[in-house]
Amino acid sequence: MTEPTLTILPESADDAIAIDRLHERTFGPGRLAKTAYRIREGAGHALALSFTARIGTLLVGSVRLTPVRIAGAPALLLGPLTVEPPFRERGIGQALIERALAEAKARGHRLVLLVGDEPYYGKCGFKRIPKGQVQMPGPVDPARLLVCELEEGAFDGVTGPIRPD
Numbered sequence: 001m002t003e004p005t006l007t008i009l010p011e012s013a014d015d016a017i018a019i020d021r022l023h024e025r026t027f028g029p030g031r032l033a034k035t036a037y038r039i040r041e042g043a044g045h046a047l048a049l050s051f052t053a054r055i056g057t058l059l060v061g062s063v064r065l066t067p068v069r070i071a072g073a074p075a076l077l078l079g080p081l082t083v084e085p086p087f088r089e090r091g092i093g094q095a096l097i098e099r100a101l102a103e104a105k106a107r108g109h110r111l112v113l114l115v116g117d118e119p120y121y122g123k124c125g126f127k128r129i130p131k132g133q134v135q136m137p138g139p140v141d142p143a144r145l146l147v148c149e150l151e152e153g154a155f156d157g158v159t160g161p162i163r164p165d
């Protein structure tokens, strides 16, 4: 028998409950106190820029992008990114990021930020933000504050506080 294939689809409103459960299982209630969560709560993620991974009909992963502003400059905040434990280490996380970045670029976005592990996200083009260039509305380890330019030079001269858009 052949294994059902992986599909990456834009998130739909019907996915909300399954994704909330995935976040709860992965990050627990502590997720609600995180600085990035505060921003996401303020803006709400963009469904058209957020994606689910499915094996057959089973939702096995999710990535969300939320519109933000760095001072006046529009950007997107990536996260949470989550893959169900039995389906990890198969490239699903990278496939979700790549799809979200491609869609953001196609829609004219120029910058994507996140709070996460550089060794993982570096594979998709994220780099550490120089300390002090941007400020989150709460405590964040500066080594985990990363940016991906969807257009070369898009981050040049962009500085200031990150707020929900």
Ligand SMILES: CC(C)(COP(=O)(O)OP(=O)(O)OC[C@H]1O[C@@H](n2cnc3c(N)ncnc32)[C@H](O)[C@@H]1OP(=O)(O)O)[C@@H](O)C(=O)NCCC(=O)NCCS
Pocket: 026, 081, 082, 083, 084, 087, 088, 089, 090, 091, 092, 093, 094, 095, 115, 116, 117, 119, 120
């Ligand atoms: C992080 C996560 C999304 C990765 O999903 P995945 O589908 O397993 O990732 P991929 O298959 O695309 O990539 C796996 C590779 O990344 C590496 N990797 C996974 N998490 C990593 C991390 N935090 N730091 C560095 N490398 C990491 C794996 O070791 C593996 O390396 P290899 O290709 O050399 O074997 C998944 O582990 C997860 O949901 N974790 C819990 C939630 C989380 O931490 N989310 C990210 C918030 S920063």
